[in-house]
Amino acid sequence: GLKGDYVRAVAMSPSGELWVGTNDGISRQLHQGKMSDFIAVDDDPFLQSISVLSIAHHNDGTVLVGTYTDGVLKLDGERIIGHLNTNTLGFDSNEIRSLVGVGDDIVLIGTASGMYVVRSTITQPFEIIAHYSQANGLASNFIASITVAPDGGLWLGSTFSLTYLTPIGPYQWQPHPVALDTFTDARNFFSGIATAERVWFATERGIVTGTIEGTDWRWLSRQDGLPFDKLFTINFDQQHGLWLGGPQGIIWIAQQQWQQWLQDSSHLISYRRFSELDGMVSRLITFGGPASTIDRHGRLWFATGQGVVSIQPEQAKEYALVPPQPIIEQVLLD
Secondary structure (H helix, E strand, O other), X not given: XXXXXXXXXXXXXXXXXXXXXXXXXEEEXXXXXOXXXXXEOOOOHHHHHOOEEEEEEOOOOOEEEEEOXXXXXXXXXXXXXXXXXXXXXXXXXXXXXXXXXXXXXXXXXXXXXXXXXXXXXXXXXXXXXXEEOHHHOOOOOOOOEEEEOOOXXXXXXXXXXXXXXXXXEOOEEEEEEOOHHHOOOOOOEEEEEEOOOEEEEEEOOEEEEEEOOOOOOEEEOHHXXXXXXXXXXXXXXXXXXXXXXXXXXXXXXXXHHHHHHHHOOOOOOOOEEEOHHHOOOOOOEOOOEOOEEEOOOOOEEXXXXXXXXXXXXXXXXXXXXXXXOOXXXXXXXX
């Protein structure tokens, strides 16, 4: 029932309904948690031909949809009640990679031209409050991800850099570019997640993590045991297991493993990897906003190049695919 197979964004509504954005449009679940029950959201003719990059559920019950070429749409149910694009005074990009709601009526919009702070209500869908770009301190204008820290700070990931924004007032921040070359070779920050103590990022060179205040930076890559480096999405399950997704499949790292690595950087990570052998139609996890989410039952959902993949962490941890023992019949030495 999905409208399109190449999925870029998956987002869970407050009621537990999954919304899926693809390069062909938007779909939503008819019944919570059932993989097969989806319906296209395309009653409006404009929705029938959009390419979706990001989805977010707003506090007022509406849905925000970021597109590749058409800016941001605000939906009340399946009806478009607002449209923010380059035809709007002060808005300079139609490529919307990230959408995050903060507070009751504020939305942060990550674009190819910086981050916009927008007030959004039912009666006034979009009112631009501020615009952050390289002109006022960002390391890059291209914003791939927005991660909100518990202290109200923001981490802006880019395909070129990482910037931390210190809160200095209500919906006001002071940008501080991060000196990546002092601790990592990673430059492309595709997504992030903040816990109570640390912030974690999925990059093209593995995982980068630091404390919330931006110290104690650590870099986890293939040299530390990961099966591949390029990662597009990162999430934690309810047991604090770490889930990563990239072009070569899904990786699960148990809490004990990543905690041991934080305590001892020489510790090689043990992991479990999932791909077509485990039931995925395509191992390609895509780059979207967000490309993975977790539902109220603890199930993880991933955006892939061939639909949506659902994983129940408890079942995945018990599952083991053990290959048969090889029998060596001949050895040749030149």
